[in-house]
Amino acid sequence: MSAGLRSGGVAHAPARGIRIAILGVIGLLFAVPIVAMVEFTLRKGLGGGHDFSRWITLFQSGFTGQYRPLLVAAGNSVALAIGTVLIVLLLLVPTMILIQLRFPRLRRPMEVICILPVSIPAIVLVVGLAPVYSMVARLFGSGVWTLTFAYGVTVLPYAYRAIQSNLDAVDARTLSEAARSLGAGWGTVLLRVLLPGLRRGILAGAFISVAVVLGEFTIASLLNRVNLQTALVVVSKSDPYTAVIVSLLALAFAFLLLLTIGRLGAARTRSPRPRSLSKGLS
Secondary structure, eight states: OOTTBOTTSOBOOOOHHHHHHHHHHHHHHHHHHHHHHHHHHHBOOTTOOBOSHHHHHHHHTTTOGGGHHHHHHHHHHHHHHHHHHHHIIIIIHHHHHHHHHTOGGGHHHHHHHHHGGGGSOHHHHHHHHHHHHHHHHHHHOSOGGGHHHHHHHHTHHHHHHHHHHHHHTSOHHHHHHHHHHTTOOHHHIIIIIIHHHTHHHHHHHHHHHHHHHHTOOHHHHHTTOOOHHHHHHHHHHHOHHHHHHHHHHHHHHHHHHHHHHHHHHHSOOOOSHHHHHHHHHO
């Protein structure tokens, strides 16, 4: 029997030193590039030394003048993130609930369809989307907002797994049948019975979708749309320091989103049953 298994066949948890070593290596892989980016933005130039002059100049300018394209691109990315989240909330969530309640045999095909985009390279996805977007441009124009259709497909794997894991933890069928037996309509069942229990999964899926959209470059670039990442590439050719500063800000924002997801996942659910029981007994 291997040393990593107990006599009952259950794996041992790694020793504390091994855990610290693994976390240290992974932390270095993330920290070294970020520290290098910060150091790069603080350089004073050929004279040597470091200061915050470039950071101060960027924020004092209010992203006007030569920095305005970055502000416009950031606004585009935020609008795309909101549109993508709406697609997830209005299309994916009701479909998943319907399959869970009425068509459980379709769960496996639904999972395959939702996970499929993560296995397709972005360049291949764009080749398939190009003729679709030529038709979209004729019908709706070629505005940046049309990227929400492509991004809605791109974020499906991440949003689906976050929501489905929460949906599996909720006995949706029993809750819906109980609510229906008490006279609730399907709208009430969805909005007041099921969605509150899925709040954590929906929030996690929404935050992951926002992080993916804010970091997406390939699809926007090949479809000739302007978002934050494509604007950073353009700005980096004339002012690499500003591009790196904005990249750090975007990384910090994405980190806060992922930290929020982690807190949502780690927070223990406080069951209201003891209170309701006490009320019922009293």
